[in-house]
Amino acid sequence: MLDTLQAALAKYDIDSRDKLLLAISGGLDSVVLLQALLDLGFQPELAHCNFGLRGEESEADADFCQRLARQHGLTIHIKKCETETYAQEKGLSIQMAARDLRYAYFEELDLLGNYRAILTAHHGDDQLETMIFKLARGSALEAVAGIREKRQKYIRPMLGILRNEIEAFAQERNLAWREDASNAETKYLRNAYRHRLIPLWEEIQPDLKSKMLLSSRLLREQSDALDELLEEKLSEALIQEEGWERLNYSSIVDKAWFGQLLYKWLSPKGKWDWPAVHHLWQSRKGRYTENEDYRLYHGEVCYELRKQSSSPSVSLELLEGDSEIEKPIRMDMQILPREKVKLDGLREHHFLDYKALEFPLTLRTWRDGDRFQPLGMSGTKKLSDYWIDQKMPMAEKDGQLVLESAGEIVALIGHRIDHRFRVQNSTKTIYFVRLK
Incomplete structure (x- = not known):
């Protein structure tokens, strides 16, 4: 077992001189990992989360870890978590809440300690249970491949070691550890796999665990290869602004x-x-x-x-005598005689028949269901359909402003006016809107 553990750490250039943090619950797996690390010359710091879910038993777990650290002259960090309160506030299961709190604490310690790596005691049986759990949930390849041996600073060096090897090591070294009675309760799905499904499966296929660990390695290789392909294709197909x-x-x-x-x-x-x-x-x-x-x-x-925009919708009243605004958009407005205006096709310029307007006008954010009659077209069209016809990015419509007169859209600001409010041969006065 020690050789397997040392090889797993060496794969990531971890040696006994490195500053490590070991997650320790007081249970068999983490106690064995600690002893194995000590045998290999490592002196990790320890981190224990007291989730407070088992009353006096939780306190006894924390005390045990404290004594274990003192016995080996190691630094230990212990945090008591309000797990049930956190779960209720976040709408999480107790298991997920505990996981979040555990990793948040490790990150907090890492900010202060700047560890070379953070070690957890997940092992081969955990890997098998995870693969079955994910497969039964209809998960994708990345998840079915199981637990990654390394993710960022987290290393799980015992994934290639089965529980029977861990138990044998503990007996050989006469180690003491804490038992969590909830691990035997089959009302939890993962525990049901561990105590009922997997033993039955092993009766049919005795080499189940070793074959599943092989499958995990192969699936992980395939998952990583697919991930490289996806990274390449995503960079080719994605435009970010x-x-x-x-x-x-x-x-x-x-x-x-x-x-x-x-x-x-x-x-x-x-x-x-x-x-x-x-x-x-x-x-x-x-x-x-x-x-x-x-x-x-x-x-x-x-x-x-x-x-998603968190800003409130815009609705601004424009009086007949208003000549400019600065927010939410820089825009000026003029009432001009027809003969003094030279019409152009700039998107920043809107020329409207002054006589067709009813003041005050409203400058507002568009709403679902808004319709207008694009200049030069017969019949009205939904704004969303208009943007599609113009091959405009749909995402750009968020926050789009429209100018409204008596409940009718007269202009899609910065794009196009409504045909019914266009300048005609009979128009004598023009309402000119210019974006700055």
């Missing part, structure tokens, strides 16, 4: 890995309804799906992602 991103899918939507590309792109950006994301490209252009922080549009041969 301030406030939004655009993924051109025209040449890749039929690829077998397209769904994984979407996952790689979007998963760091919160929780998504993945069936809705995958089917978005089949829907009519202009449709979107969203999560708490982002909105994903189906644009012209692309997905367009924009961060």
